[in-house]
Amino acid sequence: MMTKEKAQKIAEKIFALTKADGVAISINGGSSSNLRFARNTVTTSGTSNDTSISISVTFGKKTGRYSFNQFDDKSLQEAVQRAEELAKLAPEDPEYMPPLGPQTYPDVKAYYLSTADVSPEYRANVAKDCIELAAAKNLIAAGFVENSAGFSFFANNKGLTADHTSSSIDYSITARTQDGSGSGWASSGHNDVTKFDGRKASVRAIEKASMSVNPKAVEPGKYAVVLEPQAVMDLLSSFAFRFDARSADEGRSFFAEAGGKNKIGQKLFPDFVNITTDPAYPNAPGFPWSEDGLPSRKTVWIENGILKNLRYSRYWAERQGKEPVPFASNVVMQGGDASVDDLIASTKQGILVTRFWYIRDVDPKTMLLTGLTRDGTFWIENGEIAYPIKNFRFNESPVAMLKNTEMMSRVERMQFAGSVNLIPALKVKEFTFSSLSDAV
Numbered sequence: 127m128m129t130k131e132k133a134q135k136i137a138e139k140i141f142a143l144t145k146a147d148g149v150a151i152s153i154n155g156g157s158s159s160n161l162r163f164a165r166n167t168v169t170t171s172g173t174s175n176d177t178s179i180s181i182s183v184t185f186g187k188k189t190g191r192y193s194f195n196q197f198d199d200k201s202l203q204e205a206v207q208r209a210e211e212l213a214k215l216a217p218e219d220p221e222y223m224p225p226l227g228p229q230t231y232p233d234v235k236a237y238y239l240s241t242a243d244v245s246p247e248y249r250a251n252v253a254k255d256c257i258e259l260a261a262a263k264n265l266i267a268a269g270f271v272e273n274s275a276g277f278s279f280f281a282n283n284k285g286l287t288a289d290h291t292s293s294s295i296d297y298s299i300t301a302r303t304q305d306g307s308g309s310g311w312a313s314s315g316h317n318d319v320t321k322f323d324g325r326k327a328s329v330r331a332i333e334k335a336s337m338s339v340n341p342k343a344v345e346p347g348k349y350a351v352v353l354e355p356q357a358v359m360d361l362l363s364s365f366a367f368r369f370d371a372r373s374a375d376e377g378r379s380f381f382a383e384a385g386g387k388n389k390i391g392q393k394l395f396p397d398f399v400n401i402t403t404d405p406a407y408p409n410a411p412g413f414p415w416s417e418d419g420l421p422s423r424k425t426v427w428i429e430n431g432i433l434k435n436l437r438y439s440r441y442w443a444e445r446q447g448k449e450p451v452p453f454a455s456n457v458v459m460q461g462g463d464a465s466v467d468d469l470i471a472s473t474k475q476g477i478l479v480t481r482f483w484y485i486r487d488v489d490p491k492t493m494l495l496t497g498l499t500r501d502g503t504f505w506i507e508n509g510e511i512a513y514p515i516k517n518f519r520f521n522e523s524p525v526a527m528l529k530n531t532e533m534m535s536r537v538e539r540m541q542f543a544g545s546v547n548l549i550p551a552l553k554v555k556e557f558t559f560s561s562l563s564d565a566v
Contacts, residue, residue, distance in 0.1 A: 310334025
């Protein structure tokens with residue numbers, strides 16, 4: 127882990143090596159250690175360490191960027207020269223924005239030494255526990271457990287500096303039946319290893335695999351669904367990326383309105399739909415800054431079903447006479463008081479979906495997506511899981527999902543690969559499954 131002081135010294139050396147109008151430096155690095163297992167045995171284990179620097183230099187509106195991973199004085203000088211050469215060759219950027227001056231950043235607690243120091247024995251025990259649970263049920267397990275610690279540093283020649291450290295432990299597990307007809311999946315993660323529960327995830331995946339034996343085929347169509355938090359997150363992650371004012375103002379998104387306007391201020395969803403971003407949210411930290419070092423901040427995207435904000439880049443904000451609104455660094459969706467079991471119990475007939483995968487865009491203007499269900503899809507009858515069913519391809523929009531939501535569970539912390547969100551399960555009265563899939 128590079129210290130802020132060392133990163134600052136590197137930045138000062140780089141600033142002294144160039145007379146460019148604008149200079150920005152980003153240093154990112156850290157270490158990660160992992161263990162992978164498959165077919166009920168450990169297959170690989172290792173540790174990686176990496177640190178890289180990206181330099182951006184600007185003359186007028188012409189910018190050159192160069193990335194490298196050497197920190198000696200000669201390498202710094204060569205990197206600056208290369209970035210300057212690229213800047214002089216580059217065309218002018220009509221959307222160039224000058225560097226920001228000093229900024230104030232939110233206090234984001236995302237680093238825990240105990241997580242960074244997780245031992246190989248700890249990771250091995252997570253795998254051992256899962257493998258033993260799977261073998262006892264005559265199932266085949268595969269999974270990946272990784273702990274990491276990282277740092278980010280950003281500075282420019284106008285006096286801006288920002289730094290951030292984080293840690294995480296991430297675990298995902300897939301359990302399969304011996305004949306390959308059934309599958310279950312779960313994941314778990316946390317910045318603080320003392321709040322991590324790998325066994326709970328293993329048990330969940332194994333239970334779902336055991337329940338998935340010999341799935342039945344159900345005709346495609348529109349069905350009521352209970353979407354577990356991971357399935358909701360799979361769709362909302364795409365949704366959150368589209369909170370963008372420019373694409374709306376230019377008529378390229380669902381949030382577009384006629385005449386070069388957007389839908390900010392319009393009621394688009396039921397009253398109980400509330401989605402916010404807060405980089406300093408307890409138990410779900412985001413990232414302290416966005417583009418060019420612009421500070422992240424608490425932002426309400428949807429309040430009581432009303433669209434309250436869209437992201438404004440610095441360039442688009444200036445052009446539209448607005449204040450910049452940074453990108454969502456985490457997603458916090460308000461939930462209800464129910465459990466997933468309560469959502470199932472309230473469903474006379476429908477489908478329970480564990481998660482989606484291979485999601486692709488179909489129509490950006492309606493936010494229509496396509497993808498597949500995976501690793502635990504079940505038929506619900508009279509408030510109970512009746513039997514496993516074969517997977518579907520779906521064609522649905524997260525907009526329609528939210529509009530058709532009837533009930534929400536309490537939120538769950540969803541983390542993987544460092545991204546942290548708080549998401550509830552949803553009961554949706556109508557969801558479109560377009561065809562069957564033979565994939566497990």
